[in-house]
Each structure stands twice: as structure tokens, then as C-alpha cells.
Amino acid sequence: MKLFNTYSRSKERFLPKGKTVGFYTCGPTVYAPPHIGNYRTYVWEDVIRRYLGHCGWKIRHVMNITDLDDIVLREAKKKGVGWKRLARKYEKVFLKEKRSLGCLDAQAYPRASEHVLGMARLAQKLLRKGHAYKDEKGDVYFDISKFGLYGKLSHFSPVMKAKKKISRQDYWQHEAGDFILWIKCRANGSGACWNTPLGYGRPAWNIECPAMSMKYLGEEFDIHMGGTDNVFSHHENEIAVAKCATGKGFVRYWMHVKHLLLNGKKMSKSKGNVIVLADLLQRGYSAREVRAALLSVHYRRRMNFTLARMERIAQYVRRVGTALRRVEKAAQKGAYAENARELAAAKRKGKDALECFEYNMNDDFNAPHVMLHCCNLVCWADGKAKIRKLGRKSALLVLKTVREMNSVLNVLEI
Ligand SMILES: [Zn+2]
Incomplete structure (x- = not known):
């Protein structure tokens, strides 16, 4: 590191x-x-x-x-x-x-x-x-x-x-x-x-x-x-x-x-x-959304805080939160029977996300970049959940990965 x-x-x-x-x-x-x-x-x-x-x-x-x-x-x-x-x-x-x-x-x-x-x-x-x-x-x-x-x-x-x-x-x-x-x-x-x-x-x-x-x-x-x-x-x-x-x-x-x-x-x-x-x-923002906003610019760069930025980040956090709720639902009572190929894809996605997380954090804590990648994994899983094609195992795997990244960033409720 x-x-x-x-x-x-x-x-x-x-x-x-x-x-x-x-x-x-x-x-x-x-x-x-x-x-x-x-x-x-x-x-x-x-x-x-x-x-x-x-x-x-x-x-x-x-x-x-x-x-x-x-x-x-x-x-x-x-x-x-x-x-x-x-x-x-x-x-x-x-x-x-x-x-x-x-x-x-x-x-x-x-x-x-x-x-x-x-x-x-x-x-x-x-x-x-x-x-x-x-x-x-x-x-x-x-x-x-x-x-x-x-x-x-x-x-x-x-x-x-x-x-x-x-x-x-x-x-x-x-x-x-x-x-x-x-x-x-x-x-x-x-x-x-x-x-x-x-x-x-x-x-x-x-x-x-x-x-x-x-x-x-x-x-x-x-x-x-x-x-x-x-x-x-x-x-x-x-x-x-x-x-x-x-x-x-x-x-x-x-x-x-x-x-x-x-x-x-x-x-x-x-x-x-x-x-x-x-x-x-x-103004209706949660402390967690404020935290995400404060982390949205790398710590060694000067940050210009505006309400427009606050709003943008808050919406982003809410969007990811909504997506996560759907993935959680699939993890609890997902009825979709996934095949081995689909599960392998989920595993690969999770592994990629964690690798990306550690690679960026190891490079002088590039958390803003991680926040975007975290979303990619959630969006991918959510896309499948929306069409009811997210299996229980895949959903659990995604949640585990997001939880691990969030234990450092702590910007999501999960
Ligand atoms: Zn001092």
C-alpha cells in the first residue's frame, strides 16, 4: 500500500x-x-x-x-x-x-x-x-x-x-x-x-x-x-x-x-x-449522504462544495440504495434458479470489484474511484434482479462484496 x-x-x-x-x-x-x-x-x-x-x-x-x-x-x-x-x-x-x-x-x-x-x-x-x-x-x-x-x-x-x-x-x-x-x-x-x-x-x-x-x-x-x-x-x-x-x-x-x-x-x-x-x-440530506459528498473528491485535491454537488451525490447514494434493496430481496426470497455459468459470472464480478477496490485504495486511498465501481457491481446485480434473473447465491455474493467495501467507505446502508 x-x-x-x-x-x-x-x-x-x-x-x-x-x-x-x-x-x-x-x-x-x-x-x-x-x-x-x-x-x-x-x-x-x-x-x-x-x-x-x-x-x-x-x-x-x-x-x-x-x-x-x-x-x-x-x-x-x-x-x-x-x-x-x-x-x-x-x-x-x-x-x-x-x-x-x-x-x-x-x-x-x-x-x-x-x-x-x-x-x-x-x-x-x-x-x-x-x-x-x-x-x-x-x-x-x-x-x-x-x-x-x-x-x-x-x-x-x-x-x-x-x-x-x-x-x-x-x-x-x-x-x-x-x-x-x-x-x-x-x-x-x-x-x-x-x-x-x-x-x-x-x-x-x-x-x-x-x-x-x-x-x-x-x-x-x-x-x-x-x-x-x-x-x-x-x-x-x-x-x-x-x-x-x-x-x-x-x-x-x-x-x-x-x-x-x-x-x-x-x-x-x-x-x-x-x-x-x-x-x-x-435541507433533508442524511449524514451518510453528506459523508459520501465529502468523500467524492480525493483528499489531496481541493474540494469545492456546492449544494448542486451535494444534491447530485445524495441522488446517487439513494439510487444505489434502492438498487441494493432489490438485490437484498433477491437474496432473501429470490426464486430464480441460476445455472453454474451465471453463478460463475457473479463470482467474477465480485472478485473484479474487490480487486478494483484494493488496487485503488492501495494507491493513496482513491475512494472516489471506488465509489463509482461499487455502484457498477450493484447496478449489474440490480439489472438482473429487475428482470427476476438474479439467483439467491449470486445476490448473496454481491451483498457480501458490497458490505466489505462499505465497511471502509460506510456510505451505504447495508
Ligand atoms: Zn495538533
């Missing part, structure tokens, strides 16, 4: 280190309901995880919940509620919606706020090793000039004319600089401050994920995934933190899901150009 590794910018054969694949996916920042662009990433991560399982690997999937971040604290303050209350509310929304989209649960959902001590220790380790420094205010920064590989993931070479410190956690591509790891609390206004060996304060986003991923998956693990907007700076910074702290390789395969545009434009709350799952459910 080959997958595209952002780190090497090439398709590589997937060879996990141990028996269990360590799979870390950056989870949501819980201050509002995720939009469908976020869910595109989570749904693709689910398909990739399921396919690894289909290939026989055991998976340990960890997804963090970012409940401790500038944006959560800011939103809570704006709304006049406690940050924890706000975070728990949207964590619940996220988990419920993700499940409704047919995604398997991660084995662990560590919350940042419950791992503060580990994060403080990690920052301390970097201070001790000379990779980080405390500024005059007591905040801790990572010194990117001391890490020669900085920029390797994003292929971005920082120009370090003058030492630049970036204390905001959400900065842009042109803003490479020493990034913040730890924020010293001067007054306990937000309540999000902890007493740690590093002092009274709270961690910044970029130290959260490396601390939690290494705690749950070890200092080296196989796959780290997220949206493409995480490549720089979040994942670049994660690599710097983890590699400098441990001296080990950290992650073997970095995978990223490209942006989703809404009607050709970047989704932006302030411009009102946002769609959340609830909007689509309200």
Missing part, C-alpha cells in the same frame, strides 16, 4: 514499525460547531483508518480535543461563559456529529486541559536542552534557529534577519519565528492557569499535540494527520518540539487533507460563507 507523505512529498510504501499502527489526528478546537470543511478531514481520516484495518493492521487512534487555546478563551469571554463549559458543550456536539457521519471513535480523546503537567515538563525539557528560552515576561519560546530541520515539512525556509517572537497561536505562512510554548499567567482572570514546575501558567497550542501524541503513542509513531492548513505552522512546530525534546524521529508519515471551498470561496464565518452539518440535515 502506498500513501503520500507530506514530509517527503512523495508516495511511499506504508511500512508500520510495530504490530500496531500509531495514528494521531489533530482534533477540533472546541469553541463552535465544526464546519463541513473540518468534517471533510475527519471523514477522510476515518476512511484511511478503516482501510488500514481492512489490510489487517491493528490501529491505535488518538485524537486530541483542543479545549485550551486562545480562541476558546476569547470566545468564552465574549459569550460570558466559563471556558470549560463552552469547550465541553462543543466537544459533545463534535462527537455526536462525527459519529452520525459514520466515523469510528478514536481509542482516546485526550483533552489538552487534562495534560497540562506533561506539557509543562516538555517545555522544561526544551529549556534544559537549550532549544527554548524564557523572555523578560516569563513566557517560554521555542528557538527555531537552533533546529536545522525547521521548515522541512512545509518546505518553507524562514528568513531570520532579526529574532522574531510570535506569541499568537494562529499565525500565517510568512510569519515564521520563535513560537510560544508556555504562557505565564499574570492574573487568574480566565481560570485557565495551573501551578506547575514551570511556574503558574498555561501551555500554548504548539506544545499540546506533541505532548499528548507522545504520551499515548510513544516518542515515535506511524501516522500523523490533519488538515492542510496545519502543515505550517502547527505541524512544523510539533516536529521541532518533539524531535528536539527526544532526539528521535517522531512521526514516520505525515498526511494532510486539502481545503474545502464553499461555492468557490474560502469558508469564513465573518463573511457568512459557512455551512455546518446541521444546515445540510435541515
Whole structure:
């Protein structure tokens, strides 16, 4: 099986280190309901995880919940509620919606706020090793000039004319600089401050994920995934933190899901150009149809989401569903006595479909192509069912094959 590794910018054969694949996916920042662009990433991560399982690997999937971040604290303050209350509310929304989209649960959902001590220790380790420094205010920064590989993931070479410190956690591509790891609390206004060996304060986003991923998956693990907007700076910074702290390789395969545009434009709350799952459910689409729509474009291609596309995919899923019901009927009480030649044809069709499924999924998870081929098999069987020429054995065989493919894609009710 080959997958595209952002780190090497090439398709590589997937060879996990141990028996269990360590799979870390950056989870949501819980201050509002995720939009469908976020869910595109989570749904693709689910398909990739399921396919690894289909290939026989055991998976340990960890997804963090970012409940401790500038944006959560800011939103809570704006709304006049406690940050924890706000975070728990949207964590619940996220988990419920993700499940409704047919995604398997991660084995662990560590919350940042419950791992503060580990994060403080990690920052301390970097201070001790000379990779980080405390500024005059007591905040801790990572010194990117001391890490020669900085920029390797994003292929971005920082120009370090003058030492630049970036204390905001959400900065842009042109803003490479020493990034913040730890924020010293001067007054306990937000309540999000902890007493740690590093002092009274709270961690910044970029130290959260490396601390939690290494705690749950070890200092080296196989796959780290997220949206493409995480490549720089979040994942670049994660690599710097983890590699400098441990001296080990950290992650073997970095995978990223490209942006989703809404009607050709970047989704932006302030411009009102946002769609959340609830909007689509309200329009009468099922979560499964939304899942199919989000999978209809390969994860490494940018997807333009429009209602026209949503409608087209939903109709397709319904059509295949109706066809499947007829095949199911034939499997239950099909009276047609098929001959050996017809059964052999069904077997061949099923084998072809599975081969096609594995061939395409082995090539960096080409699920959109599989979705079309899955239909071919169903349509073929349905064609025979309609003229009452589908035997019971053939129907069962087709259903078994479709079930196997659907255990990865999970876009059909079967
Ligand atoms: Zn992360």
C-alpha cells in the first residue's frame, strides 16, 4: 500500500514499525460547531483508518480535543461563559456529529486541559536542552534557529534577519519565528492557569499535540494527520518540539487533507460563507449522504462544495440504495434458479470489484474511484434482479462484496 507523505512529498510504501499502527489526528478546537470543511478531514481520516484495518493492521487512534487555546478563551469571554463549559458543550456536539457521519471513535480523546503537567515538563525539557528560552515576561519560546530541520515539512525556509517572537497561536505562512510554548499567567482572570514546575501558567497550542501524541503513542509513531492548513505552522512546530525534546524521529508519515471551498470561496464565518452539518440535515440530506459528498473528491485535491454537488451525490447514494434493496430481496426470497455459468459470472464480478477496490485504495486511498465501481457491481446485480434473473447465491455474493467495501467507505446502508 502506498500513501503520500507530506514530509517527503512523495508516495511511499506504508511500512508500520510495530504490530500496531500509531495514528494521531489533530482534533477540533472546541469553541463552535465544526464546519463541513473540518468534517471533510475527519471523514477522510476515518476512511484511511478503516482501510488500514481492512489490510489487517491493528490501529491505535488518538485524537486530541483542543479545549485550551486562545480562541476558546476569547470566545468564552465574549459569550460570558466559563471556558470549560463552552469547550465541553462543543466537544459533545463534535462527537455526536462525527459519529452520525459514520466515523469510528478514536481509542482516546485526550483533552489538552487534562495534560497540562506533561506539557509543562516538555517545555522544561526544551529549556534544559537549550532549544527554548524564557523572555523578560516569563513566557517560554521555542528557538527555531537552533533546529536545522525547521521548515522541512512545509518546505518553507524562514528568513531570520532579526529574532522574531510570535506569541499568537494562529499565525500565517510568512510569519515564521520563535513560537510560544508556555504562557505565564499574570492574573487568574480566565481560570485557565495551573501551578506547575514551570511556574503558574498555561501551555500554548504548539506544545499540546506533541505532548499528548507522545504520551499515548510513544516518542515515535506511524501516522500523523490533519488538515492542510496545519502543515505550517502547527505541524512544523510539533516536529521541532518533539524531535528536539527526544532526539528521535517522531512521526514516520505525515498526511494532510486539502481545503474545502464553499461555492468557490474560502469558508469564513465573518463573511457568512459557512455551512455546518446541521444546515445540510435541515435541507433533508442524511449524514451518510453528506459523508459520501465529502468523500467524492480525493483528499489531496481541493474540494469545492456546492449544494448542486451535494444534491447530485445524495441522488446517487439513494439510487444505489434502492438498487441494493432489490438485490437484498433477491437474496432473501429470490426464486430464480441460476445455472453454474451465471453463478460463475457473479463470482467474477465480485472478485473484479474487490480487486478494483484494493488496487485503488492501495494507491493513496482513491475512494472516489471506488465509489463509482461499487455502484457498477450493484447496478449489474440490480439489472438482473429487475428482470427476476438474479439467483439467491449470486445476490448473496454481491451483498457480501458490497458490505466489505462499505465497511471502509460506510456510505451505504447495508
Ligand atoms: Zn495538533
